[in-house]
Amino acid sequence: MQTILFGTNNAHKLEEIRAMVLPGFHVLGLSDLGISLDVDETDSTLEGNALLKARGYAEASGMPCFADDTGLEVAALNGEPGVYSARWAGPACSYQDNVDKMLREMEGKTDRRAVFRTVIAWVDGQQEPRFFEGRVEGIIIPEARGQGGFGYDPVFLPEEHSLTFAEMPAAEKHNISHRGRAVRAFVEFLASQPA
Ligand code: IMP
Numbered sequence: 273m274q275t276i277l278f279g280t281n282n283a284h285k286l287e288e289i290r291a292m293v294l295p296g297f298h299v300l301g302l303s304d305l306g307i308s309l310d311v312d313e314t315d316s317t318l319e320g321n322a323l324l325k326a327r328g329y330a331e332a333s334g335m336p337c338f339a340d341d342t343g344l345e346v347a348a349l350n351g352e353p354g355v356y357s358a359r360w361a362g363p364a365c366s367y368q369d370n371v372d373k374m375l376r377e378m379e380g381k382t383d384r385r386a387v388f389r390t391v392i393a394w395v396d397g398q399q400e401p402r403f404f405e406g407r408v409e410g411i412i413i414p415e416a417r418g419q420g421g422f423g424y425d426p427v428f429l430p431e432e433h434s435l436t437f438a439e440m441p442a443a444e445k446h447n448i449s450h451r452g453r454a455v456r457a458f459v460e461f462l463a464s465q466p467a
Contacts, residue, residue: 273298276462277305279329279339288446292455297462300335307332318343318355322393323401336396338458342450344424346412347385349377357424367423371416374427384411386428388450392458404461406453421445 275298278286286301293299302309311328313321318341325339343354353360353370361369378384392404409431416426418438425437430448437445446452 275300275335277302277329277333277335277337279311279325279337281310285340285451288451289455292459293462302329305333305335313341313355316355318389318391319393319403321355322391322403323395326393326395326401330395330397336394338392338394340390340392340451340454342388342390344428345387345389346374346378348381348383352377371424371427374412374424375414375416378412378414384413386410386412388424388428390450390454392454394458394461402461404454404457406450406455406457408448408450408453 273296277300278289279302280286281302283301283303286299290299307329309328309332311325313324315321315324322339322341325341326337329339330337341355343357345351345354353374357370359365361373387407387409389405389407394402394404410429410433411431412427413429413436416438417436418426418440420440420442421438425445428437429435430437433440433448435444437449
């Protein structure tokens with residue numbers, strides 16, 4: 273059994289990944305180790321922030337560690353909110369504030385294309401850091417739809433689907449989502465590593 277650390281305090285993400293990681297890997301979260309350090313996400317890219325977190329928590333724990341960073345990139349907004357997705361509407365904003373801002377900024381725009389991107393960085397203390405990306409393309413719809421999910425889910429309609437991320441069952445979202453895809457790429461990599 274190999275024990276690895278997921279550099280997150282988000283219990284929901286930890287659950288998600290535990291459901292996917294293969295037998296043979298035991299995934300701990302920061303709270304399992306009593307680590308209260310909060311690595312600042314000061315980089316201007318998803319890759320850079322994922323790496324800052326993976327490195328910071330690997331150093332703090334002395335364990336192999338992975339961390340993720342996600343952003344929603346909207347074509348008509350020159351790729352915004354991107355790396356600033358979490359606090360786009362202000363320092364203490366809610367998911368609803370971000371959704372409201374998105375609807376306002378996209379009012380009257382004909383190009384509605386958007387992409388969700390997740391980057392996972394993996395630091396094992398031996399090899400160079402590795403990166404795994406998952407993305408899903410779609411459009412920003414003009415009115416919020418659905419109660420499920422979180423964040424920008426009610427306004428994101430994935431390509432070739434008729435339900436927003438907030439309208440679909442969680443398992444269906446996970447199957448096609450940016451995070452689901454990045455996690456699967458990472459899990460495949462782990463499975464291919466010698467024990
Ligand atoms: P994080 O890097 O995973 O914490 O994501 C940063 C921000 O992107 C979150 O605070 C959300 O606003 C948004 N976000 C990330 N993943 C999703 C998702 O699956 N659906 C909708 N919004 C998301």
